[in-house]
Amino acid sequence: MYSVKELDAGTPARVSAKQVTLFIDGVSVTVPDGTSVMRAAMDVGVKVPKLCATDMMESFGSCRLCLVEIEGRKGYPASCTTLVETGMKVRTQSTKLAKLRRGVMELYISDHPLDCLTCPANGNCELQEMAGVVGLREVRYGYEGANHLSSAKDESNPYFTFDPTKCIVCSRCVRACEEVQGTFALTVDGRGFASVIAAGPTDFLKSECVSCGACVQACPTSTLMEKSIIDAGQPDHSEVTTCAYCGVGCSFRAEMKGSEVVRMVPDKDGKANHGHSCVKGRFAWGYATHPDRIRTPMIRKKITDPWQEVSWDEAINYAASEFKRIQQKYGRGAVGGITSSRCTNEETYLVQKLVRAAFGNNNVDTCARVCHSPTGYGLKTTLGESAGTQDFDSVDQADVMMVIGASPTDGHPVFASHMKRRLREGAKLIVVDPRTIGLVRQPHVEADYHLQLRPGTNVAVINSLAHVVVTEGLLKEDFVRARCEVKEFEKWKAFVSEPRNSPEAMEPITGVPAQQIRGAARLYASVPNAAIYYGLGVTEHSQGSTMVIGIANLAMATGNIGREGVGVNPLRGQNNVQGSCDMGSFPHELPGYRHISDAATRSLFEGDWKVKLDPEPGLRIPNMFDASLDGSFLGLYVQGEDVAQSDPDTQHVTAALSALECLVVQDIFLNETAKFAHVFLPGSSFLEKDGTFTNAERRISRVRKVMPALAGMSDWEVTMALSNAFGYPMHYNHPSEIMDEIARLTPTFHGVTYEKIDQLGSIQWPCNEGAPEGTPVMHVQEFVRGKGRFVITEYIPTDERTNSQYPLLLTTGRILSQYNVGAQTRRTANLMWHDEDKLEIHPHDAEQRGIKDGDWVGIRSRAGETVLRAVITERIQPGVVYTTFHHPFSGANVVTTDNSDWATNCPEYKVTAVQVTRVMQPSTWQKSFNEFDQQQRSLLPAHEKAKV
């Protein structure tokens, strides 16, 4: 059910150039052609009674409550399924209609429990409301006949219950699962009176249901009801905010009782999600008040010392004094900071400002280093801007989607639902991935091509696709010659035309049959609109930047840039990856992607910040680790990141963290990195602060504080205090003042203010004098850099090779129910779906090694060894194994190596040569991890130890 604050117009809005004028109860109304009578009535404030209709999905016409009279027509048509016509005269109220509606309600209520006062939907139940609206006063049929009132309740799902006694079989849940989510997990089982809603032949938890909650939202009664509402009761107020999980950046109403969140409802007005959500955003928010939250600052001299709880002032002064001491002893460049894509724009901006202005160097980096830094480099090089080219809604105009190295149904589930909707409408799909990702085959969705390449051969595939486009005359030469640098294009054209780049020549390298490459290239290049969506399977390679360039080359060559339905679209992993990069978190760039060596830009910031800036680029995260081990980098401030779990070659990372003289960690939990820290500053969750996130489509959305910061300070306040203690004054009264400074100093943000975001709902940058309300699609008239630039992309095999010792390739990724290092989702009931990371292995490879499903297996690489349980599956090809990295004990990154992208040092998570063998016990690393974990927990203050 919708939030109490939202209006349900009954059927979806329509867009049409043709407008139709009709009369509803004598009042004239003009609406787009294709609009339902019900929705047109709503436009003039007439709420036609309804039960099976809701504006999130197409009309169904089953409940017969929305009957109206139309002049000149026989009978009583349903207003939800009847479309408007010019001059139509509609009556929504009459004695006959009232009688008919009461009759319908009598039937419903005769098979519905009369427990309204104790029902969790009491006060927010559409059936209850409609009974009142139609004036139901009696049920002539009585309640003693056949009914469904003894049906068993399904409580298997951790977040919601299914109570069939309350069900009116309106099919809203079934249709939501089909139309909104695209999973088709629910059905109406049986016929007539025996009809019941079913999640297949099992309960909800074991079914195909992905717990997105669309059915719960659609249900007009308490049949599908959040357990949080059953426990807490109906909310009394709400606030619109932005989800803190993936890069889709869904807008939600946080529904509250006092300062307690009782439900998160996706916002229909949210331009990224249009009222949809996934299991994480809708349900997995309980971590915000989890007992593991540390609420008091702590310090210690050595990591073997017990933590000492101190005041905020003491912790901040201690951190500042330690950093000053380190700089005095080892030099100005011996300290730095890491910003987080889980934090707001304002917070990351302040951390980079702290490093540049207070620390006096550029040793600031962000977790985008290990995910999308190649996107920044590749798109800036070719198109001129480090960002995706489209808005999400652009996919509605795409005739072909090419999804490369991404699993949207796992990583970006709400956009995956949007994609699936377009695919069901007939768009074609090309998947380029070593795994059989969810999109390859779903109900009513099947990839036209699945180019199941060998890990590490992306560039070979993109070159061979380009080869087909060029050699088969599929180029859009007019576009290229008008919009791109022709000399560079000619060089690229000659390069990809070489026979060594043909699909046939590349087949032995990529493992993809040449005819599939040819077919996919022809499909991509031959339709009016083809769009590329890609993820970390593109970037996290030794040629990550090269592949991003190759993608941009292909899009330019086929004219698929600069309008709706096309483009190059990085699917950002975390909620604010785009924003943290925009905010100047990279060591070589000031906010707005301007190089630190540029004197004019530096001068702008120097004037505003009243400090001289270092013109030299600083250390990237992996360089920080190397410099720490080298003894030249000894103080690190980490806000909201967990490098000890997320970064590759764990043993190298933890050795580097151990070598630091002062590690300051600001986080909501004692994460793996914090176990190496000397100062712990309690962080605040997204529910506890104001700010903005910028999603994968460059959309800046407000994060609104709905509850007090549990530790007393929001993250931006902590960074400000740290800067002041360090001796560089920072004074902001509210994050909006930080955004004002960002806008003042950043051309692409010149027009952004909190007031404008509140007014428009959200804004896609660039937002400035040229685009006062933002820019949904970029590069429309010309590329940001002027002419698009083609760059040669030679395929260079990774140094990470298989051999007899390490014969398999390990690739890593994520799963729907968990998020990144799992710090948030592991502290929710999402554990029910994924309580440990497992190793996926092909039946052939498993058989060769005597491995059975569920066996413990050791995974050994040149970097290290860990042990996981095996899952035998044909989702992956022979020779490849796969795991996730959501649980620290799994040690997935103990195995990954320090190989990285040539341009950005983004780690090569996606290709690690390994051997897999059956084992009987955890790895040596896992044993020492457990010992260290126990030791660190024992060093916590007594009341914190009691909690864990």
Add this chain to the structure above:
Amino acid sequence: MDIHHLVKMANDIANFFKSEPDHQVALDGVAGHIRRFWDPRMRRAIIKWVDDDNGEGLQPLALEALKTYREKLMPQPVTE
């Protein structure tokens, strides 16, 4: 800084630019990339490697770029 890691990084950069048909553009590309993205201590270390050990392990394009643009790549002395 681990010089072998820096040598590998420089070689990876050179591997990208060596497919550029114009040798001068390739040299500029390698040196420009290192200048724009490497912290001064990293540049200092790789130049010292070229000076003291003749850049052992560096592939020819990387070595040539580092030698050709030595002065531009060498950071200014640090003033604390």
